Amino acid sequence: MAEIKWTTADPKGVLTGAHYIDGNHAACEGALAAGCRFAAGYPITPSTEVVERFAARIPLVGGMFIQMEDEIASSICLQGAVWAGLKAMTVTSGPGFSLMMEHIGFAAMTETPCVFVNVQRGGPSTGTPTLPAQGDMQQARWGSHGDYETILISPSSPQECFEFIIDAFNLAEIYRVPVMFMMDECVGHMTEKVVIPEPEKIKVVERRWTDKKPGEYLPYQPDPEDLVPYMVKAGDGYRFHITGLTHDERGYPAATDVEIHNNLVRRLCEKITKNAHKIWKWEEKDTDDCDILILSYGISARVALRGIELAKERKGIKVGLFRLIVVWPMPEQRIIELAEKVKAIIVPELNIRAQVAREIERIVKGRCPVIPLGHAGAGVHNPEDIYNAIVEAAK
Amino acid sequence: MSTTLRENPVEQFLRTDRMPHIWCPGCGIGTSVNCFARAVLECGIDLDKLCIVSGIGCTGRVAGYLRLDSFHTTHGRAIPFATGLKLANPDLHVVVYSGDGDLAAIGGNHLIHAARRNIDITVICVNNFNYGMTGGQVAPTTHHEKVATTTPYGDPEYPFNLPDLAASCGAVFVARWTTYHVVQLTKTLVKALNKKGFSFVEILAPCPTLYLRRNKLGTSVDLMKYFKEKSVIKHGANTKEVGLETYDKEIIVGEFVDIDKPDYLDNYNEIMKKRLGDKFQPWGR
Amino acid sequence: MAADRVEIRLAGFGGQGIIMMGYVIGKAYSIFEGYEATLTQSFGPEARGGACSAQVVLSKDKVLYPYVVQPDIFVAMSQEAFTKYYPTLKKDGILIIEEELVDLSGVDITQKLFKIPATRFAEEKVGRRLTLNIVMCGFFTAVTGLISRDAMRKAVEDTVPSGTEELNLKAFDVGYEYGQQVLGK
Numbered sequence: 060m061a062e063i064k065w066t067t068a069d070p071k072g073v074l075t076g077a078h079y080i081d082g083n084h085a086a087c088e089g090a091l092a093a094g095c096r097f098a099a100g101y102p103i104t105p106s107t108e109v110v111e112r113f114a115a116r117i118p119l120v121g122g123m124f125i126q127m128e129d130e131i132a133s134s135i136c137l138q139g140a141v142w143a144g145l146k147a148m149t150v151t152s153g154p155g156f157s158l159m160m161e162h163i164g165f166a167a168m169t170e171t172p173c174v175f176v177n178v179q180r181g182g183p184s185t186g187t188p189t190l191p192a193q194g195d196m197q198q199a200r201w202g203s204h205g206d207y208e209t210i211l212i213s214p215s216s217p218q219e220c221f222e223f224i225i226d227a228f229n230l231a232e233i234y235r236v237p238v239m240f241m242m243d244e245c246v247g248h249m250t251e252k253v254v255i256p257e258p259e260k261i262k263v264v265e266r267r268w269t270d271k272k273p274g275e276y277l278p279y280q281p282d283p284e285d286l287v288p289y290m291v292k293a294g295d296g297y298r299f300h301i302t303g304l305t306h307d308e309r310g311y312p313a314a315t316d317v318e319i320h321n322n323l324v325r326r327l328c329e330k331i332t333k334n335a336h337k338i339w340k341w342e343e344k345d346t347d348d349c350d351i352l353i354l355s356y357g358i359s360a361r362v363a364l365r366g367i368e369l370a371k372e373r374k375g376i377k378v379g380l381f382r383l384i385v386v387w388p389m390p391e392q393r394i395i396e397l398a399e400k401v402k403a404i405i406v407p408e409l410n411i412r413a414q415v416a417r418e419i420e421r422i423v424k425g426r427c428p429v430i431p432l433g434h435a436g437a438g439v440h441n442p443e444d445i446y447n448a449i450v451e452a453a454k
Numbered sequence: 455m456s457t458t459l460r461e462n463p464v465e466q467f468l469r470t471d472r473m474p475h476i477w478c479p480g481c482g483i484g485t486s487v488n489c490f491a492r493a494v495l496e497c498g499i500d501l502d503k504l505c506i507v508s509g510i511g512c513t514g515r516v517a518g519y520l521r522l523d524s525f526h527t528t529h530g531r532a533i534p535f536a537t538g539l540k541l542a543n544p545d546l547h548v549v550v551y552s553g554d555g556d557l558a559a560i561g562g563n564h565l566i567h568a569a570r571r572n573i574d575i576t577v578i579c580v581n582n583f584n585y586g587m588t589g590g591q592v593a594p595t596t597h598h599e600k601v602a603t604t605t606p607y608g609d610p611e612y613p614f615n616l617p618d619l620a621a622s623c624g625a626v627f628v629a630r631w632t633t634y635h636v637v638q639l640t641k642t643l644v645k646a647l648n649k650k651g652f653s654f655v656e657i658l659a660p661c662p663t664l665y666l667r668r669n670k671l672g673t674s675v676d677l678m679k680y681f682k683e684k685s686v687i688k689h690g691a692n693t694k695e696v697g698l699e700t701y702d703k704e705i706i707v708g709e710f711v712d713i714d715k716p717d718y719l720d721n722y723n724e725i726m727k728k729r730l731g732d733k734f735q736p737w738g739r
Numbered sequence: 740m741a742a743d744r745v746e747i748r749l750a751g752f753g754g755q756g757i758i759m760m761g762y763v764i765g766k767a768y769s770i771f772e773g774y775e776a777t778l779t780q781s782f783g784p785e786a787r788g789g790a791c792s793a794q795v796v797l798s799k800d801k802v803l804y805p806y807v808v809q810p811d812i813f814v815a816m817s818q819e820a821f822t823k824y825y826p827t828l829k830k831d832g833i834l835i836i837e838e839e840l841v842d843l844s845g846v847d848i849t850q851k852l853f854k855i856p857a858t859r860f861a862e863e864k865v866g867r868r869l870t871l872n873i874v875m876c877g878f879f880t881a882v883t884g885l886i887s888r889d890a891m892r893k894a895v896e897d898t899v900p901s902g903t904e905e906l907n908l909k910a911f912d913v914g915y916e917y918g919q920q921v922l923g924k
Contacts, residue, residue: 071536076772077772078770079762079765079766079776079778081778086524089551096542097538097541097542099534099538101600116732118730118737119730119733119734121735121737122737123541123542123737125541126536127534127537127567128534128563128564128567129563131531131534131545132531132534132537132563132564133534133569135527135534135538136529136534136535136537136538137538138535139507139525139534139535139536139537139538139539139540139542140538140539140541140542141538141542141543142525142539143538143539143546144542144543145542145543146458147538147542149609162528162531165527165528189781205486207456226847245779245805248780249777249778249779249780250762250765250775250777251765251769251775251776251778251781251802251803252769252770252776254773292542292543293505293507293523293539293546294502294503294523294545295502297523298468298502298521298522298523298524299523300517300518300524300525300526301524301525301526301527302518302525302526302671303526303527304526311469311471311472311518312518312526340856358805359804361805362803362804363803364803365803365804368803369921387715409535422474428908439804439805442803443802
């Protein structure tokens with residue numbers, strides 16, 4: 060049995076109470092509640108408030124923040140901190156996220172648990188720094204070279220920024236992967252009520268420390284059940300080695316060994332795909348008896364709810380909402396079940412290349428039409444556009 | 455008469471299960487590792503607290519051969535990784551061991567910023583004047599006019615003066631030796647390991663397979679003679695005057711900078727204490 | 740204002756404390772009244788100096804669409820802001836203006852209109868010009884009746900820099916009492 064140790068939040072990091080704060084500040088508080096004690100970052104709109112708050116709060120909580128010279132440095136600095144024993148994150152947006160890609164791969168390869176927060180803005184390039192998009196969803200999955208799997212989580216309110224970034228840290232520790240916390244400018248900069256519970260009500264996962272002694276311990280020997288290896292940290296006498304090269308269970312390079320490479324890369328992917336059912340998180344509304352299904356995530360799912368209300372009020376169309384909270388991996392079986400019942404699935408998202416919709420199409424395999432409803436970003440959908448798409452699909 | 459094989463004292467720091475290593479015969483990196491291992495023996499640091507971080511390249515493989523907590527990171531990014539390691543657990547002694555291309559080209563920005571911050575790490579830069587792992591391309595340390603695969607007619611650029619770069623950015627300890635100067639280098643490494651703040655040691659080393667052969671500079675033995683004949687020991691030399699622009703220039707070696715100033719964490723803790731008072735628990739002290 | 744969703748736009752120029760007004764209103768309604776309020780604002784170069792605006796959506800239930808499209812209430816604190824945003828105000832909405840900074844001549848106002856010299860009151864009655872936004876918050880509370888006086892006062896106290904609570908509560912009361920006077924209460 061894989062040993063996952065659940066505990067409750069360290070009270071030092073938890074600001075219990077009701078706050079009126081934006082999504083960026085809420086994400087910072089969630090990270091602190093989750094036990095994040097190290098962040099490295101570089102200023103970039105619209106994400107900077109997360110690290111500004113972290114820089115102000117962390118000396119009082121016990122931990123460290125450093126503003127690095129660029130996003131490349133930030134995205135590897137935090138991994139040094141993880142191997143020194145802390146939970147760590149970095150925070151960025153589009154251009155910075157692009158610069159971090161190599162180190163997302165490094166974290167995947169070395170199985171370094173950590174969280175990358177991306178407050179998405181419109182792209183490509185400098186794009187729309189002060190306005191939202193959901194255009195990095197495929198990049199977050201595939202952006203680094205080679206095969207690997209990661210986990211994407213998308214919140215749709217400041218409250219969820221707080222709650223779901225805790226999930227992000229927990230999943231990072233359980234599966235030893237970089238988790239992508241995919242916010243957007245709208246959620247990051249909107250201010251709403253955020254209720255932070257008592258520390259004892261916040262569940263956090265401890266690192267998967269090995270119980271083996273130096274000499275017995277193999278850094279990349281996976282747990283037979285969930286395929287995730289156990290961890291050590293620097294300074295404890297294990298004299299372990301970590302490399303971005305293909306490596307054996309000792310952590311030693313084996314970059315010319317086809318079999319070792321094949322086994323390693325397959326395990327890096329399978330520890331997510333085979334445990335996907337334990338990672339999925341979604342929300343359904345009125346899906347029991349609907350003709351049209353809206354499938355979305357983050358701010359787009361929230362805005363779509365307004366479009367759904369309009370369709371019900373004006374035309375009495377039965378529309379359900381399926382909101383992905385963990386956007387990747389996806390609950391394929393449930394999506395297929397729904398696809399068999401509904402007339403069409405509409406996928407509103409803030410990108411025009413059907414970044415998530417194409418994944419739904421792949422899952423649905425023609426059981427019903429999948430209608431991408433793209434918006435290039437720099438704004439969110441007008442609920443009327445979602446209403447119109449529903450009416451069209453219901454014809 | 456029986457002969458007993460005496461164990462090499464540095465063997466305890468080596469991952470003997472990973473031998474043979476990848477370095478070419480005559481390469482200077484192994485010599486530098488030998489000096490480093492002897493320095494580690496002498497420096498008095500708890501070896502369980504000593505971490506080694508490398509980037510990518512021939513010297514980047516050093517981390518993998520040392521029986522220490524060791525991290526073989528990405529190209530150019532050993533220093534920011536080391537920064538995270540050190541700041542997250544200030545009890546660790548963190549050494550970055552990498553090559554000239556890794557630290558001065560792709561990682562140049564991190565080198566200057568870590569020196570500026572005075573992060574308490576030791577950076578050992580083995581300078582073999584070119585990119586070895588990828589087959590001998592031009593580096594920011596290649597001598598003016600010397601040949602590399604990507605400057606087949608000669609390098610039109612000027613090389614970095616690495617000790618001066620580190621010193622001018624704020625390093626508190628800066629030295630240079632060649633792999634000919636094994637005794638001096640070992641002593642200097644002991645000092646660098648025990649120095650609080652950002653220390654930088656450049657080690658000039660032969661790359662016989664690529665740089666020497668391509669530039670018709672002879673064998674490693676010839677380069678050792680060159681190091682011996684051209685080197686001038688000048689402790690405390692003005693780092694402005696230690697550049698290696700051309701191959702025929704004299705090589706100034708020695709300990710150039712050794713000053714004391716508060717490191718990043720000293721300053722961090724002092725400022726936080728000043729602003730936050732008793733609400734602040736000093737970090738890592 | 741019986742509608743479940745109330746959209747408010749507050750606009751003026753940088754330095755008037757427009758965002759803080761939005762923050763106080765949103766906090767009062769969500770934290771102290773227990774409902775939902777979503778505040779959005781312009782970011783970036785356009786938010787530094789020049790025109791500045793904050794949008795608040797109040798709702799008994801979750802706010803779905805976060806932005807203000809056609810405000811029910813528009814608080815105009817500068818001529819530029821008035822000109823820019825007045826056309827989007829609902830025909831049966833409420834217009835509140837800083838009367839010494841907004842000139843309505845030549846504009847046919849169809850909405851309910853409330854006027855206050857908030858800046859002058861802040862100077863003369865409170866003794867601190869900077870409190871003009873809180874004077875306006877008090878006036879807004881009285882004339883709209885959307886949020887209780889108590890909740891707004893708590894939000895003011897909880898938001899302003901520590902040490903200035905008393906001053907700001909005084910500013911709030913100045914605006915509130917003037918609002919009641921205007922309503923004839």
